Structure formats: C-alpha cells, structure tokens
Amino acid sequence: MKIAPNANAARGPVTMHDVAARAGVSRATVSKYFNDREGLKADTLARIEQACRELEYVPDPHAVSLVRGRSRMVGVILPVVNEPFFAEALRAIEAKAKSLGMDVIIQCSYNDPAEEAAALMTMRSMKVAGVILTAVASTENRALLLRLEQEMRIVYLDSYVHEDCNYVMNDNRQSMAMLTRYLLGRGHVPAFLGAPPVAHPSPQERLAGYTDAMAEAGLAPHLVPASTQPSWDFEAFAFQHVLDWLAGGAWKRAGITALACGTDRLAIGAMSACRRFGLAPGKDLAIVGHDDLPISAYLYPPLTTFRQDVAAIGVAAMECLQAQLDGTDVTPFRKRFTGGLVPRESA
Amino acid sequence: MKIAPNANAARGPVTMHDVAARAGVSRATVSKYFNDREGLKADTLARIEQACRELEYVPDPHAVSLVRGRSRMVGVILPVVNEPFFAEALRAIEAKAKSLGMDVIIQCSYNDPAEEAAALMTMRSMKVAGVILTAVASTENRALLLRLEQEMRIVYLDSYVHEDCNYVMNDNRQSMAMLTRYLLGRGHVPAFLGAPPVAHPSPQERLAGYTDAMAEAGLAPHLVPASTQPSWDFEAFAFQHVLDWLAGGAWKRAGITALACGTDRLAIGAMSACRRFGLAPGKDLAIVGHDDLPISAYLYPPLTTFRQDVAAIGVAAMECLQAQLDGTDVTPFRKRFTGGLVPRESA
C-alpha cells in the first residue's frame, strides 16, 4: 500500500488521509472506524485510534454532509431570541442538541414572513437534520411550509400551521383557564390583557382559556382594549393600554377586581400602570401573569403566575427531530405540556 | 457541449449541473456567476440567472465550504443564552450576520472550561469564518485559545484573555464609577454588590469602578459579603446576601445609605431583600443597577441604572470578524463601548 504524503500536511488541517498514513491503513478503513466499527480488527482499531489522538483528527463535517446529503445541524428559527421564553427554549434546545452530537444554527424571523421564508430556504440548503420553527403569525408561508415538510423534518415550537404537523407547546388554554379560575375562586372578577399579535396561536389560546373560565362562572369576558400593532415591547404595550383602560372607568362599572395578563412581561407593565393610576397592584387590583420569569418572584408585589415548562418544550422538540432522523418514523409528534400555578402576593 | 441529464434531477436537490444544463453552459460558468461575474457576457448571465430562478437553485454550502476550506458560518460561544445580556448580544450578532450573508451557530459553555474547549474544537472543525467568544472565567483554556487564535479569527465579547486579542465590551469600570459618583453626588454613601463569578472581567471591572469613585470621594469601599459559588440565579443570590447583610447591621454602623449592584438582576433581588427586611428600596436605601433591562423602567420603584449598548457590542463583534475575513487585516480590534446613566426613582 502506497500512501503519498498529503500535500496539505504542513499547512492545512489534518485529514483522514493523514490519519490513514499514520496508522498504516487506507482512508476507507479510517472511515469505517468513524462509522461502523464492526469488522475491524482490534489491532487496526487501536492503531487508528492512536493516530487520531496524536493528530487531533476530527472529520470535516462539510465533507461528511456533502457526501451524506444531510448535516448534523439543527436549524432553529424563532421570532426573536432576546425574549425570555425563546431564550430559554433555545438554551434547552442547544443543550439537548449537544448531548445528541448535533449543532444548532439559529435564525430570527422577527415575525416577518419574508425573513421566515428566507431562513427556511437557508436551512434547506444547509441540509439540516431538522428544523425547529416558531412560525410567524401570518399564514403567508403556509404553502411553502407544506412543501418543505415533504423533504425535511419540521417541528413547530409554540406554534403550528395545520393539524397534522409536529408541534410542541404549552397547553395555553388550560393554563390561562387555571389562572382565571384561581382568581374567580378568590372572589375576583378578572379582566384580560392579551399579548400583541406577534405570535400564534398562544395568545389566542390564552384568551380562549380566559373566556372558558369566565363562561363557566357565568360571566361575560372583559378585555382590555389594545392595539393590534405588532410589538415586542410588552411592558410598554401593557403600561399604555392598562393606563388608558383604567382611566376609561368601564372596568369599575363592570365590577372588575383583577387583571389576568397573557405574559409576565405584560403583568409588569400592568402593575406599573396601576401604580401610575394610583392603585396598589395586588391590593386594589389583583394581577396575574403567565410564564414565571426568573424575576417574577422578586417583583413588588411578587407576581402570581403560571410556570410553563419551557425547557421540557425545547427538549421535546429536539427529541421529536431525533426520533425520525435515522428511522423512517413519520408518526406526527404532537405534544402539549402543562405546568403549574405559582400563587404569590399579586393576587 | 454534451451535458448528460443529472441522475439526481428527479430525486435529489438541484445542483449546479442542472443549472448549467438548463442554461446551456458549463458548470464552470455557473460557478463564475456566483463568484466573480466579471467576464461573463450579459447574455450568458441572463440565461444562468433565469435557470437559477426557475430551478430555485442555491449552491450547496457544504460543497463550497469543503473546497474553500472556510464556511460562511460564525461560531458564537456564550456562557448561557437565556440571560438578558447574552440574549440581546446574540440577537444583534444574528441580525448583523444575516446582513453579511453569514449564518450563526451557537454553543453555550455554561462557564465550564471543558465545554468551552469542546465548543471551540467544534468551531474549528466547522471551519467557521470566525468565532465570537465570551470566555469562561477560568484561565484553563488560555493555551488552547492562543493556539487557535493563530488559525482562526476570535473576537472576545465582554471578555478577553490577553492584551493583544480582539475584544468588544462595555467600559465597565467607567460605567460603574459613573453610577457610584451619581449616588455620591446625591449625598449617599453606597455599598457594592457584585455578580457571582460566572464572568470575567466585567464584574471585576465594575467593582474597580465602584472602588475608584469611592476613593475619589475619600471613602473606603464597602462590599456586601457574598458567596463565590458560581450561579446564574442572580436574583436569589442578591436576595440572600443582601438580606444577610442588612441583618448583620454593619451597613448601619458604616453609614451606608445606598447599594450599587453589578447588574439589574442583582438590584431586583436586592430590592426584594430590602422589603423583606422592612426597608423601602429607593427611600430607606437607594439602589442602582447596571444594564437597563426592558423591565427595569417598570419596576417598583423604577430602577436607576446604566444602559450599556449591547446591540452595538454585538454588531461590533461581527464587524471585527468581517474586517479580517477577506483581507489579511490582522490589526487587533479592541473596542470599549460606553452607554448612559438612566436616572429613575430607585436612587
């Protein structure tokens, strides 16, 4: 066997060629070492292993992806990444991906269909092992998504586009109903403030949960009027609308004594608006949030909220991807998570 | 010119071969189209462009990376991603990368040298265009980093490992001194609570800034005693230590009337501890934070803090990478950013 010295040896990275030469075997054998070790003599195995260690050899992922037509990367497309929910989901996804030997490539859509489409096409060209996607609220990419689902695995996180897709999310209807019932049970008459339309369908589901619980109690829902302008500045959004709402006075006539907010960030803005209006949040007006941010327990007053298991949701998304990587398991993977109510002083 | 139909045409992705066939040119010409268009007839150009559009062709990034020995990916290694500062930095990096046609691959080190080393080796094998790294506090990987800096571009974000490396960060010493002087100027005698040792050197710099300002005023620094256990639960960390500190009483004897916290999250925990102890934060004890989180303006009391320009820091990191991608510009890129004090009611 004649293995010419690799021209790159001096300058470039170590290649399989180098390892083969050092171990005194062919590239094919080294390749076997990294894939199916069965049928390799212990002696050969050991020599290759040593050569790899000595040369600090790592297979070139691009070459592997090229020949395999699939990479070990997972594409994650989120509306934003600097939002507590998505940041935590990403953390969980990254951790799980690492444990599966996969790498995460992240893109933000900013809730823009065009950005989402571009990100999806990038992921496709990258031949990712799968995509974890929080779909934008618009239905503009529906057709594209249906097409892409044919050729690559897509898991929807905190969103979905049709009944048969894979999705992983909190049971928002149930959780918001639970919060609302909690308020009702304590003798309150709660109003509801939903998030700006930068997501789908979570906000709608939470609204439905609130409405459900109100209906159970024989009460008509009372919604804080709010703009439909997309915005990620939840605190400002809540502050402004709650202040206007309080000033309007309709809440008083309706006998409202509590405010259920679609997220903790909204609740924080709402509490601030209360104080500005001269009311003591948690006392003059009970307030609950949803999500249980790390800071929520330290607010004044500490925020009653619902803790959704974001990490579990992220991990499940990765597991869904993995489940259908090797095998041809195409069973739709749909998972609803639940969390728990965290009673604190704000309600 | 004879171009056989691509066997993959039916099943696999569209390749350059397909485009060439459709446009009636050779692969080489299509390749030129994507790289150096100079020297291509307008006619040829148009035919290729049309073929690309019709076939929805996108060059396979893995094939390109393989032959070029460099990918268009940027590796980002952060301690965590679900922390406001890093989440926002990542957002800015991702946005800037997108505008440069690059993709972001993210890894978390959890402040663990081993994880950091593994992430770096992954980035190296991926032949990333560059790495944006928030180095762990430990110096364990110093040698590895020095070695890797030889073969790939590394920009340190909110950290650095030696004087000659590229780094981008807030001028923490200056900003914390500014906050401290602000308190002093209002007649306060401030103590200081630093973050747990999960970063370097920001917390140390902030402490130094505090000490500087105190020295200017002829005062001895007064530090809230705190554990050196690494932790990302800043609120709990602050709550516990501030409560103990208040209970200890030394602060009273020292005439302390204010508390400067290394981050807003610490300030939130500190305010909570104050209330638990029976003091009104912002009234009985002035409190300032650092970072200006989106929620900080809506807290009670609204938090006086320092707004660091995280987005600018992230963008600068990407620009540093880009600056030395094509050219062989190896001028060290060191940038200190500054922000502004945001006075609110907590102090």
Added chain:
DNA sequence: TAATTGAGGCCCGTCTTTAGT
C-alpha cells in the same frame, strides 16, 4: 490578441466493489 467559456483535477469524506490472506 482579447474576451469568454469549457474541461478536468481537487477538496475530504462515504460507500460499494474488489482483492488479499
């Protein structure tokens, strides 16, 4: 001769087929 385009090797692995023992 200058301006364009084509041919074919190569990057670094994988995988099927063929050759040794």
Added chain:
DNA sequence: CACTAAAGACGGGCCTCAATT
C-alpha cells in the same frame, strides 16, 4: 469461503488552464 482491508467512484462545488471565437 470467511474476514479484513484497499481501490476507486462519487457528492457538489471552485479553480487553473486550455480551447474557441
């Protein structure tokens, strides 16, 4: 005829160099 290992054809581009007009 078992086992192992080597040979060599790809995969999808880029790039140098030669060919064509």
